[in-house]
Amino acid sequence: MTKVLIIGAGHAGGTAAALLRQYGHEGPIVLAGEEAAPPYQRPPLSKAWLKGEADLEALLLRPEEFYAEHGIELRLGVTAVSIDAAGRTVTFADGTVEPYDALILATGSTARKLSIPGADRQDLLELRTLADAERLKAALGPGKRLAVVGGGYVGLEAAASARALGAEAVVIERMDRVLARVASQTLSDFFTGYHRAHGVEVLTSAEVTGFEADGVRLADGRLVGADAILVGVGAAACDQLAATAGLACQNGIVVDEAARTSDPAIWAIGDVSWRPIPAHGGRMQRLESVPNALEQAKQTAAAITGRPAPTPEVPWFWSDQYDVKLQIAGLPEGADRQVLRGDPATAAFAVFHLDGDRIVCAEAVNAPAEFMAGRQMIGRATPVDPVRLADSGVSMKAVAAG
Ligand code: FAD
Numbered sequence: 044m045t046k047v048l049i050i051g052a053g054h055a056g057g058t059a060a061a062l063l064r065q066y067g068h069e070g071p072i073v074l075a076g077e078e079a080a081p082p083y084q085r086p087p088l089s090k091a092w093l094k095g096e097a098d099l100e101a102l103l104l105r106p107e108e109f110y111a112e113h114g115i116e117l118r119l120g121v122t123a124v125s126i127d128a129a130g131r132t133v134t135f136a137d138g139t140v141e142p143y144d145a146l147i148l149a150t151g152s153t154a155r156k157l158s159i160p161g162a163d164r165q166d167l168l169e170l171r172t173l174a175d176a177e178r179l180k181a182a183l184g185p186g187k188r189l190a191v192v193g194g195g196y197v198g199l200e201a202a203a204s205a206r207a208l209g210a211e212a213v214v215i216e217r218m219d220r221v222l223a224r225v226a227s228q229t230l231s232d233f234f235t236g237y238h239r240a241h242g243v244e245v246l247t248s249a250e251v252t253g254f255e256a257d258g259v260r261l262a263d264g265r266l267v268g269a270d271a272i273l274v275g276v277g278a279a280a281c282d283q284l285a286a287t288a289g290l291a292c293q294n295g296i297v298v299d300e301a302a303r304t305s306d307p308a309i310w311a312i313g314d315v316s317w318r319p320i321p322a323h324g325g326r327m328q329r330l331e332s333v334p335n336a337l338e339q340a341k342q343t344a345a346a347i348t349g350r351p352a353p354t355p356e357v358p359w360f361w362s363d364q365y366d367v368k369l370q371i372a373g374l375p376e377g378a379d380r381q382v383l384r385g386d387p388a389t390a391a392f393a394v395f396h397l398d399g400d401r402i403v404c405a406e407a408v409n410a411p412a413e414f415m416a417g418r419q420m421i422g423r424a425t426p427v428d429p430v431r432l433a434d435s436g437v438s439m440k441a442v443a444a445g
Contacts, residue, residue, distance in 0.1 A: 199221060296315055382394070
């Protein structure tokens with residue numbers, strides 16, 4: 044019977060284990076991860092959980108008993124240190140060796156570090172794991188001031204949650220706008236305004252040059268005072284195990300549409316994979332999102348159990364800040380223009396990115412209908428009339444119908 048070994052007990056690994064059983068895999072499954080907690084969801088760590096609105100139970104992907112009940116051997120607190128691809132074994136830091144027939148690498152990504160003076164300070168915070176989130180939460184509250192280095196989604200969500208906990212927050216971004224790498228100018232302007240309206244200080248074009256006892260030093264000499272500093276400057280793929288084992292890697296582990304690596308007995312899923320995106324012409328990219336982890340878990344479980352490959356999905360993502368739900372479908376690369384639908388001043392609008400007469404990306408703020416229809420139209424490559432698309436008086440159903 045095929046034995047499946049999964050390294051990384053996070054969102055992708057935990058889901059793959061459960062799906063393998065759901066799809067009828069009868070052989071042994073070992074799910075091994077270095078964190079102490081059973082597989083849990085990370086999104087609430089910067090949102091509901093951080094604000095105290097969700098407990099650990101609510102974070103868990105499945106109740107802890109689920110794994111034993113389904114014959115999944117959950118090995119927690121263990122770190123895989125090497126793969127012998129020829130011998131089909133994985134060695135752990137505690138010296139144990141686990142053989143496999145099929146190996147799934149789901150090692151995720153890790154918070155990027157800055158290499159500037161003071162970056163090795165023990166009290167700097169990052170936000171990737173439950174343990175990180177517990178440290179951050181303990182540092183927040185009335186009378187505290189949080190400095191967030193990096194105006195990406197995680198940083199902005201943490202700032203919003205800090206405000207909800209009564210703390211002051213300042214976001215420091217080196218680019219000229221927040222979310223510069225991942226969202227349109229319209230979205231950046233909207234979120235900057237929304238955070239400022241909620242009392243967050245947002246500094247842009249502000250380069251951090253060092254961390255000091257009282258706060259963060261900027262290139263222009265200013266010292267931004269803070270009681271706690273969260274560094275949120277992106278995540279790097281945990282692909283060292285794979286690279287050392289000789290698997291093809293490029294900013295992540297290179298996989299095909301079934302999430303298979305350059306070794307036919309090894310799959311890589313979730314944040315760690317450098318994957319093709321069929322809805323975008325097979326463009327290769329890393330996607331750091333829950334929907335991506337779920338999609339690739341499905342692909343792998345289907346491949347291992349001999350099921351037909353699932354239909355490729357349009358990538359999507361969400362972020363919650365204050366009372367704003369942002370949903371993004373597709374990727375903006377290749378777009379030649381943007382169409383705004385609705386008014387950002389009402390906090391309900393969408394920005395569509397078009398390549399010719401096709402939507403390639405939909406950014407929807409408190410606009411679920413625009414998100415749903417946009418995602419479908421991207422998947423079906425539906426031609427669209429930009430004038431009707433911009434007109435909120437024309438329903439999205441009617442826009443999609445042409
Ligand atoms: P992870 O969930 O990170 O799991 C990887 C696991 O592998 C970790 O537990 C790690 O310890 C373990 N591991 C690594 N190396 C080894 C090793 N050598 N041996 C054993 N174990 C190892 N996505 C969204 O779509 N929407 C959101 O709103 C959103 N918000 C987020 C907020 C935060 C604070 C964070 C951190 C992420 C957020 N994400 C969000 C991203 C989403 O959580 C990730 O894309 C998702 O967790 C990826 O799943 P994964 O299994 O690939 O990686």
